[in-house]
Amino acid sequence: MLPDGRIHKLKLWFGHSVSFREAPLTLTTLAALIPEDVPAHVEAADESVQSIPFHKEFDLVAISCLTGTSTRAYEIAKHFAAKGSVIVLGGIHVTLRPEEAKEHAHAIVSGCAEEQWPKLLRDFRDGKLKKHYHGHPVPLNNYPIPKTSLLKKGAYMNPHVLFATRGCKSKCDFCSVPAAGLKWDTRPVEEVVEQIKLMGGKRIVFNDVSLLEDREYALSLFRALIPLRITWGGLCTSTIAADDEMLDLMARSGCIFLLIGLESVNQKSLQGMHKGFNKPDEYRILAQKLHKKKIILMGCFIFGSDHDTLDVFRDTVEMVDELKIDVPRYAIYTPFPGTEAFRRLEAENRILHTRWEHYDTQHVVFQPKNMTPQQLDEGFRWAYKQSYSIRSVWHRTKAIPSRFPFSFMGNLAYRIYLKRLDNENQRIFL
Ligand code: B12
Ligand code: SF4
Structure with a gap:
């Protein structure tokens, strides 16, 4: 989930939210990095353009944090943790403030996620989740193609x-x-x-x-x-x-x-x-x-x-x-x-x-x-x-x-x- 980016939300008169920026790559990339041997039904929610599905139940909730959205990320984390979901936090704020982020999650991924996110998901599947995964930059060849179909249709000026x-x-x-x-x-x-x-x-x-x-x-x-x-x-x-x-x-x-x-x-x-x-x-x-x-x-x-x-x-x-x-x-x-x-x-x-x-x-x-x-x-x-x-x-x-x-x-x-x-x-x- 991507927490509130409210300053970028353009509410049209008939209530439909549109971001006047480009579509985010974070969620769709993380979805593309899910390994095939971890079967998952995935949903994505970008709060800039849609509501967080607070009424739903998830096994695992992954939330991306910039500094400005971290407070909201922690609120979302608290809600789903109370419902029994495992919370994973990642993103640039988590990289910059890992100890703080750990207080709001079962596991965090700092740094780059390309290797550590699949590893985390396998550990989760096997019941061996660790608290902190730190990823170093990996070569960018064969980079996975983001799963853009997960994003809300028509919600971004630049999709x-x-x-x-x-x-x-x-x-x-x-x-x-x-x-x-x-x-x-x-x-x-x-x-x-x-x-x-x-x-x-x-x-x-x-x-x-x-x-x-x-x-x-x-x-x-x-x-x-x-x-x-x-x-x-x-x-x-x-x-x-x-x-x-x-x-x-x-x-x-x-x-x-x-x-x-x-x-x-x-x-x-x-x-x-x-x-x-x-x-x-x-x-x-x-x-x-x-x-x-x-x-x-x-x-x-x-x-x-x-x-x-x-x-x-x-x-x-x-x-x-x-x-x-x-x-x-x-x-x-x-x-x-x-x-x-x-x-x-x-x-x-x-x-x-x-x-x-x-x-x-x-x-x-x-x-x-x-x-x-x-x-x-x-x-x-x-x-x-x-x-x-x-x-x-x-x-x-x-x-x-x-x-x-x-x-x-x-x-x-x-x-x-x-x-x-x-x-x-x-x-x-x-
Ligand atoms: C594209 C972009 C945007 C887009 C989309 C934002 C988004 N959340 O995706 C838009 C235009 C909306 C945007 C807006 C802003 N942005 Co901006 N943006 C970027 C940019 C250039 C690229 C991010 C990106 O897509 N990377 C590629 C994707 C695939 O990777 P990623 O998101 O970096 O995540 C990687 C890891 O962090 C990790 N990861 C991330 N989240 C999670 C979550 C989990 C659970 C896991 C496991 C892993 C994980 O996995 C990815 C792969 O390794 C970065 C610069 C940068 N290089 O990081 C700045 C950056 C993130 N933005 C920044 C800022 C300041 C802003 C604004 C405040 C600017 C403004 N004045 O309006 C706003 C705030 C938006 C908001 N929501 O409130 C700063 C953030 C600083 C900070 N400490 O928070 C950055 C770092 C730029 C900078 N020069 O400092 N931004
Ligand atoms: S360090 Fe690079 S990305 Fe950051 S503001 Fe300076 S020129 Fe831009």
């Missing part, structure tokens, strides 16, 4: 999702990927292509955190995508602006949107976050080059790191407008457990609390240096409101006329999301 690479070579101080020890690796290109053909969709999403870490690999992947005549979106770093050959190939292979962690308009803030390879002076060129190739830029910014002052909100909104960043996303600097940011702020006694449900990048959970928590929260919401005003949306979504419908839909979804942010009563705990 055709896959990954080609794992991990990242950078070490940004706030990021859970290096903290969780997710080492960089790649899947064989031909297997990725095979999976795309199997999925059958013509618009796909790569959910890799950084597709371009290995230039040669990325080039060969994009070359192999060209004959498929698909469109695709994914994540990469701002360094793409300096690589015209790569950008050209990405566009020719069908890339229509890129989510890029621009993080800040302030070079000092970027250096503080260990993301100095981002150069705000070059964001204009980046946006222009992407627009020229008809690639929508989803630009992510983080507010509240130690070099940010109150000017950061206005400066960011102005840059977003000026550069016509098609779909801007704002986040509050969040010290996820296990990260360098957490260690540093904890040592400085600046962690306000560990109510994990607020560790979702949309709430202030630490004491900022140059502003109060309230000012950070207000600035964050002010920036969102400015950038998603009708005027700004209209101005930005015209950057690539032929992509207007796509870009406009993305902006519309964020406008709905903003209402939810604003309706929240208690945003800060001190």
Whole structure:
């Protein structure tokens, strides 16, 4: 089960929940990893788009936790444990906080699950379940094809999702990927292509955190995508602006949107976050080059790191407008457990609390240096409101006329999301 991702839930007027993000891979991958010698009837529930079937009985309930969803995961675990189910917890939060997770489960899987999850299931079958299974990264060839039929039909804006690479070579101080020890690796290109053909969709999403870490690999992947005549979106770093050959190939292979962690308009803030390879002076060129190739830029910014002052909100909104960043996303600097940011702020006694449900990048959970928590929260919401005003949306979504419908839909979804942010009563705990 995937616990509540409520901030991504888009309730339509006739009550049907839709996630405006891509379909998750976690549950469908875990289902595909169930060994044939462990006969199982499997159900999946993603609480972003459906209710958890609390009324049902299960022998084993497996729950995936991000930090922000861990509190909800523990509630779900408690419910099913009381009904006699065996509870297994896994996911990045379990990797970062295994001792905490153990208190809420009969067994946990930290790290990668590819070897340990099948082992756990066999132990369960044989009545020999252990408390802690820790998985090291395994080679990514022959990766199982996710069982997407388990997900709710029609519930995701982007149902055709896959990954080609794992991990990242950078070490940004706030990021859970290096903290969780997710080492960089790649899947064989031909297997990725095979999976795309199997999925059958013509618009796909790569959910890799950084597709371009290995230039040669990325080039060969994009070359192999060209004959498929698909469109695709994914994540990469701002360094793409300096690589015209790569950008050209990405566009020719069908890339229509890129989510890029621009993080800040302030070079000092970027250096503080260990993301100095981002150069705000070059964001204009980046946006222009992407627009020229008809690639929508989803630009992510983080507010509240130690070099940010109150000017950061206005400066960011102005840059977003000026550069016509098609779909801007704002986040509050969040010290996820296990990260360098957490260690540093904890040592400085600046962690306000560990109510994990607020560790979702949309709430202030630490004491900022140059502003109060309230000012950070207000600035964050002010920036969102400015950038998603009708005027700004209209101005930005015209950057690539032929992509207007796509870009406009993305902006519309964020406008709905903003209402939810604003309706929240208690945003800060001190
Ligand atoms: C795709 C993705 C999403 C998708 C889908 C999320 C999902 N739950 O699947 C969407 C777009 C919805 C999303 C949203 C968010 N995400 Co996100 N996302 C990712 C991403 C890029 C890939 C995850 C993935 O699909 N991996 C492939 C699948 C197959 O594996 P997996 O889920 O990693 O799980 C493996 C193991 O952990 C294990 N496992 C996982 N769960 C379980 C459960 C059991 C029982 C077992 C046995 C094993 C197991 O098995 C898998 C195979 O080894 C990761 C980065 C990363 N590489 O981890 C960030 C990441 C998970 N996201 C992150 C964040 C912060 C967010 C958001 C808060 C961002 C935002 N501001 O909106 C939201 C929160 C969503 C929510 N529900 O509240 C952080 C989480 C940090 C943390 N400590 O919690 C990550 C690590 C990114 C980062 N750079 O730090 N995200
Ligand atoms: S924020 Fe992006 S670039 Fe930085 S370590 Fe995480 S995945 Fe890598």
